[in-house]
Amino acid sequence: MSRTLWRDERAIEGLPIRLVIALVVGVACLGVMMSTISGVATLQVTEVDVEPAPEVTGTGDTDVTVTVVDPKGSPVSGATIVAKSGTATLDSVTTASTGDNGKATLSLSPSLGPNQREGTVTFAVKPPASGNYRDEQSNTELLVVQNQ
Incomplete structure (x- = not known):
């Protein structure tokens, strides 16, 4: 068969x-x-953000303390903060490194254009090489208002 x-x-x-x-x-x-x-x-990456103090300032010379934090609000030490012109103008780019408490003080002198009532200073962060930190999203900005 x-x-x-x-x-x-x-x-x-x-x-x-x-x-x-x-x-x-x-x-x-x-x-x-x-x-x-x-x-x-x-394999996990942690995004960092900045917390400027004060969050609002006037034009002219001012010191701003910036804290670099992770998503849980813990300070990040050893990061480099870069402040640059946004819609408010700075004379030059300013940098500072965070200490053990995650804070750095930047001396800024923001100015506004004619007929401009407010503007912003932007911050970028170069995270420390010792951690799995990234700064890929936009950070909190410093609001600059016209002095009365």
Whole structure:
């Protein structure tokens, strides 16, 4: 008796259960891999932000204390802060490094253009190399208002 494969209908009988088993095993393995990857701390990146004090200042010479913080509000030491003109004008770019408390003091002299009532000074952060910090999102700005 000769058998031909094209007439054999038994091959389909075990296929659906084998596919279900392969799918369940694959999803379980994917879940284990994802939990392993999320537990690896070296792959996680922490975004930093700045907190200027005061948040609002007038034109002219002023000292601004800027704190670099992580998302939990903890200070970040060893970061470099760069203050530059936004819609308010600075004579030059000013930089400072944060101490152990995450704070740095910048001496700024912002000015506004004619008929300009307010403007902003922007801050950029170069995070310390010793941590997994990044500064990719926009930071809090310093509001500059026209002196009355």
